[in-house]
Amino acid sequence: MIKLLRFLRPYRRQVGLVLLLVFLQSIAELYLPTLMADIVDRGVVQGDTPYIWRIGGLMLLVAACGALCSVGASLWSAKSASGFARDLRSRLFGHVERFSLSEFDRLGTASLITRTTNDITQLNQVLTIMMRVMVMAPMMCIGGIVMAVSKDAALAMVIISVVPVLAGFIFLVFRKGGPLFKAVQTKLDKLSLVLREHLTGIRVIRSFNRIGHEQERFDRANRDLTNTAIQVNRIMAFMMPVMMLVLNFAGIAIIWFGGIRIDAGHMQIGDLIAFIQYAWQIMFSLVFASMMFIMIPRASASAARINEVLSMMPDIRDADGGKRSAGSTRPSVEFRNVSFRYPGAEMQALSNISFATHAGEVTAIIGGTGSGKSTLVHLIPRFYDVEEGQVLVGGIDVRELTQESLRAQIGLVPQKALLFTGTIADNIRFGKEQATDEEVRRAAEIAQASEFIRGMKDGYDSPISQGGANVSGGQKQRLSIARALVRKPGIYVFDDSFSALDFKTDAKLREALRAETADACVILVAQRVSTVIDADRIIVLDEGRIVGMGTHRELLQTSDVYREIVASQLSEEEIA
Structure with a gap:
């Protein structure tokens, strides 16, 4: 979490103002019990009404100043924490935008959404409270102890003996709750993933009557998150009664022993009233601290998840100092002995792919499902980097071009x-x-x-x-x-972009495209033979390898795979 505090630098003046206002508020609250003791001991006991009015007025002034400081601290802590969250969210979004597809595959879309929204919200909430509590809690605790000791050192031993008990209990809660808060965030990711898949795939789910299965899947993820959240709430629910029990017993002990000391003439009634107020201030400062210690584990888990994203460097980056643009005025795409496998995959998706296409040419890619057609065209805009070989655009290796200048040359129509x-x-x-x-x-x-x-x-x-x-x-x-x-653009990449069109619209579209793309380099992925039949070059892929290359008529003579594809789609008359 400390790493992320660098995003607070633009708001350091506001944070400093918050700390100052909280400090002044704490001073005001510590001063009020002493004034109350003076009113009782010197005003009420001695019957000095003007003194009561004078000190009472001073108490109102101090209380008003404390209230103004509290309002100001709340306002500026909220502003600075919200600004921190806004800047962090923008930084995270900008960083994620530079990720290659492999980083998205690794982290998952649902998790990235949760980290950008829920996790940053957790940090925002904790930071808003922490800026106030981090000054107020120790100030009220230490200041309260000092003031209590000044009133009666012997009676202060009651408070001093209770503080370590409460501190130890808070530490145990912190230790137990930390892993659970991290688990809550992870299980929230899982729930978001299930919900997102359900909402985006609702048509498929309904068409296959899988609503019951999806409901069970959602209930399972929801139940898992709920059970963990219940464990966390049990700890919190157990903590507050225990702390209040300790505080009440401490209050009873103070009144008991304070009454004895008043009876013995070692203490005045006003001092005992002030002492009780200081005791409650000390105890409640520890309660506030315990609330912070409860929230910090969850915020720490969120911060770790955000840092994981920010520290993850994209696999695909512009070359150091590389600001090259296309070296040729005529667009071209060339694959030289390209091999590629997806991260973590055992088998290569593409093996030893070599071909070139130039301006004015239409190169079509055809093959069975899973043959590597989409994978091949995704290497052109550098969504992934090749494992071996080179992909060249305009005669330049795409790794030497900036991603912006490379993609500015390409008009991609994705499969989906x-x-x-x-x-x-x-x-x-x-x-x-x-x-x-x-x-x-x-x-x-x-x-x-x-x-x-x-x-x-x-x-x-x-x-x-x-x-x-x-x-x-x-x-x-x-x-x-x-x-x-x-x-x-100079390069058009159509990744199975005509599959949802009827044959008439497909034919009219290809006819219109022929004139529009006459000076461009066109790469066309298709399932239909009718879509690729007029291409200048047809590449036949099978299991990531080129098993045929040539025109339609050439491939009918030389490629068994292509003949099988054609025979499955066209009649003998159409083939002839």
């Missing part, structure tokens, strides 16, 4: 079309923020999306709900294609 909340125009402009209305419309026309857009109530201003739930799969794919087209 993803839209964002906003309007249709906003989603198309995601590819080029400064695109004009005319550019947006032209991109939509080429992507065969303009017809259904015009049919919507607000046209290009029609809203898109979260994940594009209010449009069909084919419409999402066409909007994703328009998003890539509007940026007019």
Whole structure:
């Protein structure tokens, strides 16, 4: 947690003001019992009414000053802690954005969401309280003991004997509760994961009648989290009665022995009243400290999880000092003896892949499920780094280019079309923020999306709900294609981007793309033979290896795998 306190540096003046205000508040509260003792001993006992009014007025003034200090401390502690949380959240989000896909795979999306929201909220809450308690608790405890000793050193032994008992009990609670708070955060991750999978996969769950199974899965994760939370609450529920019992017994002992000392003439009534107030201040300062010690383990667990993310360096980084951009005005993509395996995998996903494609060429990639088609195209924008070999864009190894300049040259249409909340125009402009209305419309026309857009109530201003739930799969794919087209990149990568289109729309789209991408380098992943049949080069993948390369007619003669794919999709007349 200490590592994260560096984010408080911009607020050090506010933190200093909070500590000063809390210090003044503590002084005021420690001074009030002494004034009360004076009122009783010199005002009430001696019947001096003017003295009571004078000291009573002073007590009101001191109490008002203490209240103002308390309000100010609460205000500035909340402001500085909220600013800390905002800055930390922004830093964490910015750091996560630089992660490669392997870091996302390692940590998990649900866990990253929990760390960015719930964990930082835990730190915010603890920091808000800690800035006040870290000064007030020791100040009230030590100051209260000093003031109590000044009133009656012998009676102060009651308090001094109770303090170690309470401190030891707090330490035991801290030791027992720490691991449980960490477990709560981990199990909250699990619950978030189950909930997220359920909500995003609700169509599949309902179509396979797996609602009961998912309910049981959620209940299991929920029950696991609840049981751990109950253990934590049991400790807290046990702590408060024990501490209050000790405090009450201490109060009884003080009154008992204080009465004896008053009767013996060693102490005045006002001093005993002040002594009792100091005793309660000391005890409650320990209660506040115990609350902090209860919250700190959970905050520490959250801080450790946040530090884990911040200390994790992305596997894919720009080369030191590397600010290279494309070295060629004509776009090209080349794979040289590329091999790749996913982190932790035993088998290679791609083995010894070599091919090149240049501007004006369409290179299609086809193969069975799991053959490595999507993996191959993900290496071009450097979502992953190759294990062996090189991927070159414009004649330059992608590892020598900055990620920004590399991806600026690429228009990627992913296999799973993803839209964002906003309007249709906003989603198309995601590819080029400064695109004009005319550019947006032209991109939509080429992507065969303009017809259904015009049919919507607000046209290009029609809203898109979260994940594009209010449009069909084919419409999402066409909007994703328009998003890539509007940026007019030198390299187009279509990762099975026509699978949700009917054959007529597919043919019209490919015809429109041919003219639009005439000067670009096009890499096309597809399952349909009809989609790749006119490509300048077709690469056939099987189990991560190239088993055929050439035109449609050449592969019919040379590649058994390609012939099997063609035979499974086309009739003999169509093949001929």
